[in-house]
Amino acid sequence: MAVDRHVPPSVLKLQPYQAGKTVEQIGREIGVEVTVKLSSNENPLGSSPAALRALAAPQDYAPHLYPDAAAVALRAAIAKKLNLEPEQVICGNGSNDILEMAATLTLRPGSKAVYAQHSFVVYRLATFARGAEAIEVPAANFGHDLDAMAEACQQDGVRIVYVANPNNPTGSWHEPEAVAAFVAKIPEDVLVVLDEAYHEYVEDGPGPTLALLAKHPNLLISRTFSKIHGLAGLRIGYGLAQPGLLALLNRVRQPFNANSAAQAAAAAALADDDFIARSKDANRAGMTQLQEGLAAKGYPTIPSCGNFICFASGDGAAMFMTLLRGGVVIRNIDEYGLANWLRATVGTEENNAQLLAALPART
Numbered sequence: 001m002a003v004d005r006h007v008p009p010s011v012l013k014l015q016p017y018q019a020g021k022t023v024e025q026i027g028r029e030i031g032v033e034v035t036v037k038l039s040s041n042e043n044p045l046g047s048s049p050a051a052l053r054a055l056a057a058p059q060d061y062a063p064h065l066y067p068d069a070a071a072v073a074l075r076a077a078i079a080k081k082l083n084l085e086p087e088q089v090i091c092g093n094g095s096n097d098i099l100e101m102a103a104t105l106t107l108r109p110g111s112k113a114v115y116a117q118h119s120f121v122v123y124r125l126a127t128f129a130r131g132a133e134a135i136e137v138p139a140a141n142f143g144h145d146l147d148a149m150a151e152a153c154q155q156d157g158v159r160i161v162y163v164a165n166p167n168n169p170t171g172s173w174h175e176p177e178a179v180a181a182f183v184a185k186i187p188e189d190v191l192v193v194l195d196e197a198y199h200e201y202v203e204d205g206p207g208p209t210l211a212l213l214a215k216h217p218n219l220l221i222s223r224t225f226s227k228i229h230g231l232a233g234l235r236i237g238y239g240l241a242q243p244g245l246l247a248l249l250n251r252v253r254q255p256f257n258a259n260s261a262a263q264a265a266a267a268a269a270l271a272d273d274d275f276i277a278r279s280k281d282a283n284r285a286g287m288t289q290l291q292e293g294l295a296a297k298g299y300p301t302i303p304s305c306g307n308f309i310c311f312a313s314g315d316g317a318a319m320f321m322t323l324l325r326g327g328v329v330i331r332n333i334d335e336y337g338l339a340n341w342l343r344a345t346v347g348t349e350e351n352n353a354q355l356l357a358a359l360p361a362r363t
């Protein structure tokens with residue numbers, strides 16, 4: 001194989017994205033039946049029932065036809081719900097697709113991306129895949145150091161900055177006022193990507209980040225149907241920005257990137273207020289259960305505004321295996337520079353109890 005001779009060094013040194021392993025995979029590997037999977041921040045209540053009803057009516061979305069390439073109906077529904085114009089919405093094959101489009105638009109060899117230590121690994125993957133350089137800004141108390149990140153954005157060659165709010169895997173969150181002050185400091189030719197995959201879980205609400213769109217032509221907010229709406233398997237997310245920026249993103253978007261079943265299900269999920277409220281309530285209760293249970297066993301935790309929580313596990317790889325033997329899979333986060341921590345998704349009351357039961361008291 002000689003093709004690698006012409007692959008950029010930044011790509012060769014990349015580690016492929018490590019997805020939370022499937023329950024079946026892990027069980028097979030160690031000969032244990034894994035009954036609890038709290039590794040990928042999926043919704044423990046399943047999918048929005050309204051979305052499932054939409055999926056069960058294929059005559060309405062016609063799988064034999066190409067999807068609506070412009071996702072007109074879904075974009076209109078998102079715009080209506082958020083009080084924006086459809087021209088301010090772009091859909092993606094998961095919000096991951098939005099993060100990738102942003103990188104395609106701005107990054108190439110010689111240019112730089114800014115993101116925080118311990119932030120979502122896709123920012124690194126998207127950066128190195130373009131042969132670009134990364135400025136990874138040290139975290140402050142497991143959160144983003146927004147002042148230092150704004151400072152880093154003043155450097156020559158910076159084209160994009162990614163901010164996850166809340167952040168995965170740490171669950172840290174910054175007040176809308178802090179985000180607004182941050183965006184105001186970024187040079188106008190640097191694309192600001194505000195990743196709000198978990199915004200629905202934030203207790204006080206995401207706050208007025210949408211209002212920032214009118215002020216900042218360089219701001220892109222990404223959101224997803226994978227988390228609170230429970231549609232991770234369908235791959236559908238969206239971006240919000242001024243029409244001018246989206247006109248650029250649309251030039252690098254794959255045709256038909258949002259499939260027809262996903263478009264139909266997402267539109268239904270968006271209107272399923274009951275499921276969103278139930279999911280949020282369940283997360284609040286489960287988060288309290290895990291926080292209290294982990295504290296009772298002597299494990300320090302990082303306060304989280306998402307649907308997951310990190311705890312100080314000691315050797316994360318060893319503890320991961322201990323839990324696995326107990327039939328519980330959570331997330332090893334050494335690739336995030338957190339080798340002595342593990343991340344658990346907030347599950348059902350029963351699953352959370354199973355996790356806590358499988359966890360030895362901290363010595």
Ligand SMILES: *Cc1c(COP(=O)(O)O)cnc(C)c1O
Nearest residue numbers: 094095096120168197224226237
């Ligand atoms: C889960 C997650 C996403 C969403 O990914 P999808 O591609 O929409 O499934 C985006 N950003 C962060 C920080 C996440 O944790």
